[in-house]
Amino acid sequence: MWDFGITNIAGIRSADVTVESGLNVVQASNFMGKSSFMNAIQTVMGTSGLHGAAHPLTEGADDGAVVLETPEETHEVHLERTETGTVARHGTPVLTTETDRICASLFAFLGEDNPIRARVRNGEDLTPLLQAPLDIEDIDEQIAARKREREATERRLREAEQAASNIPSVTEAVQTLEAELSELRDRRDTLRARAESESSGADASSDDIAECRSQLQTTRQTISRLETQIERTEQRLADKKASLADIEVPEEPAVTADVSEKEARIDQLDLQIDLLESLHRANQRVLDEDEVELVSTVERSLVEDEVGCWVCGETTTRESVRSRLTALQERLESLRGERVTLREELADIEARQEEIAEQRRREADLEEAIGGLTADLDELRSDHQQATERRAKLTDELEALEAAAASAETEVNEELTDVKAEIRTRERELEEQRSRLETLEERREDAEQLTAEKDRLDAEITELRNRKTEKQWELKEQFDAAMTEVIDEFAPGFDGARLQLKTDEHNEVEAFELVIAREGRETEIHTLSEGEQELVGIIVALAGHRTFDVGDRVPLVLVDGISQLSASNLRRLTAYLADASDVLVTTAYPEAGDFGGARISPETWETVSDGEPSTA
Numbered sequence: 001m002w003d004f005g006i007t008n009i010a011g012i013r014s015a016d017v018t019v020e021s022g023l024n025v026v027q028a029s030n031f032m033g034k035s036s037f038m039n040a041i042q043t044v045m046g047t048s049g050l051h052g053a054a055h056p057l058t059e060g061a062d063d064g065a066v067v068l069e070t071p072e073e074t075h076e077v078h079l080e081r082t083e084t085g086t087v088a089r090h091g092t093p094v095l096t097t098e099t100d101r102i103c104a105s106l107f108a109f110l111g112e113d114n115p116i117r118a119r120v121r122n123g124e125d126l127t128p129l130l131q132a133p134l135d136i137e138d139i140d141e142q143i144a145a146r147k148r149e150r151e152a153t154e155r156r157l158r159e160a161e162q163a164a165s166n167i168p169s170v171t172e173a174v175q176t177l178e179a180e181l182s183e184l185r186d187r188r189d190t191l192r193a194r195a196e197s198e199s200s201g202a203d204a205s206s207d208d209i210a211e212c213r214s215q216l217q218t219t220r221q222t223i224s225r226l227e228t229q230i231e232r233t234e235q236r237l238a239d240k241k242a243s244l245a246d247i248e249v250p251e252e253p254a255v256t257a258d259v260s261e262k263e264a265r266i267d268q269l270d271l272q273i274d275l276l277e278s279l280h281r282a283n284q285r286v287l288d289e290d291e292v293e294l295v296s297t298v299e300r301s302l303v304e305d306e307v308g309c310w311v312c313g314e315t316t317t318r319e320s321v322r323s324r325l326t327a328l329q330e331r332l333e334s335l336r337g338e339r340v341t342l343r344e345e346l347a348d349i350e351a352r353q354e355e356i357a358e359q360r361r362r363e364a365d366l367e368e369a370i371g372g373l374t375a376d377l378d379e380l381r382s383d384h385q386q387a388t389e390r391r392a393k394l395t396d397e398l399e400a401l402e403a404a405a406a407s408a409e410t411e412v413n414e415e416l417t418d419v420k421a422e423i424r425t426r427e428r429e430l431e432e433q434r435s436r437l438e439t440l441e442e443r444r445e446d447a448e449q450l451t452a453e454k455d456r457l458d459a460e461i462t463e464l465r466n467r468k469t470e471k472q473w474e475l476k477e478q479f480d481a482a483m484t485e486v487i488d489e490f491a492p493g494f495d496g497a498r499l500q501l502k503t504d505e506h507n508e509v510e511a512f513e514l515v516i517a518r519e520g521r522e523t524e525i526h527t528l529s530e531g532e533q534e535l536v537g538i539i540v541a542l543a544g545h546r547t548f549d550v551g552d553r554v555p556l557v558l559v560d561g562i563s564q565l566s567a568s569n570l571r572r573l574t575a576y577l578a579d580a581s582d583v584l585v586t587t588a589y590p591e592a593g594d595f596g597g598a599r600i601s602p603e604t605w606e607t608v609s610d611g612e613p614s615t616a
Contacts (some may be wrong), residue, residue, distance in 0.1 A: 001019070001071065003068070003069045005069075006066050007064050008057060008079075009039055009079070010033075010040070011035075011607050012036045013607060015040075019600070020583075020597075022597055023598065024597055025586055025587070026585065027588050027600070028587075031607070032607065035112075035560055035561065037600075037602070038585070041066075041556070043079065044068045044093060045101075045554070046095040046100075046101050048079075048089065049089060050105045054087060057081060057087045065091075075093060075094050076091050077090070094555070095554065100553045100554065103545075107550045108558065110538055110558060110560070111560040111561050112562075116129055116130075116541045117538065118537075120514065120536050121533050125511065127511045130475055134471060143464050146457050146464070147461065150454060153450055153453050160443045160444060160446045161447055163444060164443070167441065174434055177429055181426050188420060188423060191415055206417040209402060209417050209421075210417045210419075210420035212401055213398060213421040214424035222387045229380050233380060237373040237374065244366040249363060259349060269338060273336060273339065279328065283321070283328075287321060292307050292318065471548070474547045475543055476512070479498070479540060483498065486576070489576060490569060492532045493518070493532060494517065494528055498515050499512050499513070500514075530564040535569075542577070551580060556581050556583035557577055557580050558586070559587070567593055574597075585600075
């Protein structure tokens, strides 16, 4: 049981209403607040003000409120007129997420102003509304983000796999160095034994010279390596700067106003073309079917029959009418050509803006790369300068050590010194190779994690694509199934209807098209009766309700403004919608009879006026 307290909402000044589980019928004559009660429910649910509609604050009132008390909690929403005359909403509505509110407004709250019913009624494109929940999820952007993340992972994976491919050669280098060191140490021990008769001072001197020679050799290798890195970095930097210089980012045209004008003109052309097509089709059919006498008088003569114009009443001929229809067709073709041209111009503008954005992204990427390479080059040059200075210092030190030890050196000591220097050099090389091998093995282990990460991203991208496609096809299937049930239950004056999916070259759904069939042929929605049009609109909304599990999001369904249906068909509709939600609220006139649910009477409500017409 839900208790509503309503103040200054649409045509209701004050009302207390209780809604039961199951079917609730607000049964009253016009101007007694039926639709206003529906507005109050939408206000406390949090969906008022969507799709360009205003919040339903009573005209002339400064504030209004709806309080909903349920067995579990209380919700309170206030409407307040601001200094600028607009109406603001605040409080604690039932629905708190954008997805829930959009789903409710499109697929659960089926009043006369329901956007889907309105678009079906007007023969307009349903695609933006049917895909609104998917657009809120922004699945395409999620897919793009996962792709960017996957590209980065794949790049790191390639680097890890390259590192793994280098492990055998580095392992072989470690083993070779270990063997060479073992031989050098054995030789050193042999030479030391032969040089035991030499003075300890000479031995110490040879140690110093060996250490200095080893450091000098390592420094020379470092300088050679740095010079190679500097040369490569300078070349890469020059290439990046050349690429940056080749980029020409054109000025972005100030097209906002022009685009708006073109879009507005296209909307205007859509309306004009639709009106002219309908006019041309109807009049052409009168002539083609030779049914002029159905809509006008015909005075036959030997030369040419004269007919009364069925619009203005003036006397004319069939040939004159055909001539006017030909001119009307030429006007149609002109308007269609203008619309095609405008659409192509908009597409060109969008393509140009995308090209400008791409050029700017490339420019930013190159500038970032140039900045990084410049910093790397500065660091390499600094390291090279330091290594060059160290080489000069070590050269001077070695010359001084060799000069001091020249008088004491013997052939054995010279050989021992060379061996010691070689050992120190090999030890440093071995340490470097072992460190490199350890790094490569760590990166090889990273490859397993990166492969798993790539597989995860592939699965997420596939799941996102499938989720969008599955929902689109499920929406079609739900509508087709529901329409079959409705045809069997209501036996309307048309054969059926279906949602046709239009796909692109990648087999991804681009649009939904509502197709109506009558007597085995496709027809337009406007050829149906008003009641049939409203019935189709409700079935489209019901398909969305089932596809997006709106019954789990929104606790009730509202039905209002279907006076085009007979009382018996309205009862059939409420019975058909009974399973859509725990609570179903509909409006009806007293003469519609008993619906079998809880009856809500507005007799105790205080409305804007007693008996005077209002927006209630």
